[in-house]
Amino acid sequence: xxxxxxxxxxxIIEKKQPVAFWCNPISGHNTLYWxxxxxxxxxxxxxxxxxxxAVDDSQLPKxxxxxxxxxxxxxxxxxQPAELGDSAVYLCASSSQGxxxxxxxxxxxxxxxxL
Amino acid sequence: KNEVEQSPQNLTAQEGEFITINxxxxxxxxxLHWLQQHPGGGIVSLFMLSSGKKKHGRLIATxxxxxxxxxxxxxxxxxxxxxVYICAVSKGxxxxxxxxKGTKLSVKP
Numbered sequence: 571x572x573x574x575x576x577x578x579x580x581x582i583i584e585k586k587q588p589v590a591f592w593c594n595p596i597s598g599h600n601t602l603y604w605x606x607x608x609x610x611x612x613x614x615x616x617x618x619x620x621x622x623x624a625v626d627d628s629q630l631p632k633x634x635x636x637x638x639x640x641x642x643x644x645x646x647x648x649x650q651p652a653e654l655g656d657s658a659v660y661l662c663a664s665s666s667q668g669x670x671x672x673x674x675x676x677x678x679x680x681x682x683x684x685l
Numbered sequence: 686k687n688e689v690e691q692s693p694q695n696l697t698a699q700e701g702e703f704i705t706i707n708x709x710x711x712x713x714x715x716x717l718h719w720l721q722q723h724p725g726g727g728i729v730s731l732f733m734l735s736s737g738k739k740k741h742g743r744l745i746a747t748x749x750x751x752x753x754x755x756x757x758x759x760x761x762x763x764x765x766x767x768x769v770y771i772c773a774v775s776k777g778x779x780x781x782x783x784x785x786k787g788t789k790l791s792v793k794p
Contacts, residue, residue: 574727603781612689612771612784613728626781661728674718674782676728 572596576662576677584685588650591680595644595664601672604637604647605661607679613661619645652684688712691772691785698792704759706788708772711753718782719746719757720771728771731757762792 575594583589595602600621605613616635618626621642630637634653639645649656659679665672689710698704708717719731732739732746734755739746743762748755759766772785 610786612773612786614784615781618781663728673730673733674720674728675730676720678727 574662574664574675574677576660576680578680579678580681580683582683582685583652585654586651588648589652589682590649591647591660591662591682593645593647593662593677595662596666596675599664599666599675600642601665601667602639602645603661603663603665603674604645605663607659607661609658616647616660649682652682654684657682657684687785688783689772689774689785691770691788693788694786695789696791698762698790700763700792700794702762702792704762704766704790704792706757706770706772706790708755708757708785709753710755710772710774710783712774712776712783714750714774714776716775717748717755718773718775719755720773722769722771722787724768731770759790764792764794767791 577592602619604616606616607613615629617630617637619639622639635649637647659681661679662677663674665674692707716733716735718733720728721731722728734748743760745758769787769789771787773782775782
């Protein structure tokens, strides 16, 4: 069975440009997470979905970041406009159990470089 | 102070050595996760535990709920074990995972 799939793996853009990341979770996983990971740091939650509902987006910088999971399956994370400080790895993860009590499965991540 | 603290931050070992990575947390948890991240790679879940001890191959994870402490042990370490090991705790159905900063392990041949 395929794991969590993310694309693109790498993206280089100039500041003020938009960028979008896509994630397809493991089939049947209701819970989907987007994390941001800076170099040398642990992942930080951006948003968590239970099916199509964003149940925790308190850490998402809503002035420039947006996310959607319209049909409760795959998800897109968008940044518009990107800033230099957005350079990081954006990780998607999914779980079959909500509430953070299930095992997490991570994608390979999307590494963003903003010039 | 971070809610999840790992030690050491960096660890260099010789192949074959027994390795211990520690994780302390300051909040009540429902589960603790040990994760492995290779350079340029995604994160792989190694263990999820809420009590006692779990073993998988050369990896052993233990947790002491009363002391709010967990350890990850690697027996007979190998260069392919070189990675960042991350501890994360779940505060239950109303909370999200809280991650430590990771321990960077390098095993020399």
